[in-house]
Amino acid sequence: MQKQRVAMGVLEKIKAKAKLEAVKFGHDYIGTEHMLLVLSRSKNPEVAKIFQDLDVDEEKILSNKLIVAKGEKIDITKLSLSGRARKVMEEAERIAETEGKEFCPRHLFIALVRDGDGVGALVLQEVLHLNKAELADRVQLALLY
DSSP states (O other): OHHHHHHHHHHHHHHHHHHHHHHHTTTTTTOOOHHHHHHTTOOHHHHHHHHHHOOOHHHHHHHHHHHHOOOOOOOOOGGGGGGGHHHHHHHHHEEEHHTTTTTHHHHHHHHHHHHHHSHHHHHHHHTTTHHHHHHHHHHHHHHHO
């Protein structure tokens, strides 16, 4: 039970930070692009290493044309996860469960990449000039070392 509470705490922190990103961009949803931005700033050593190995940082993500600010005033209390973001979060929890490990940001990053069609994954594909399969392979390599 304690392990599950800690894991939910990490998940909720990521979700709260992603919500702030959505507000900053004037988006009325929390999407995978917001999660990607949060992960790009992660202090988690595994995730930080993946971003370093991929040579991707917040600046490169923000410079991508898929990250568009709408400039609208958003009511933060009405924001919720997009369907895709919810699916990615659920997949991240399944990955952690399958590994028999406590949820960590690495699981969310893997789920985001596996999904392949969300804005977060598409941004990574564009920034790295890779297709879905090539991105998955690069991330797999980064996870091995």
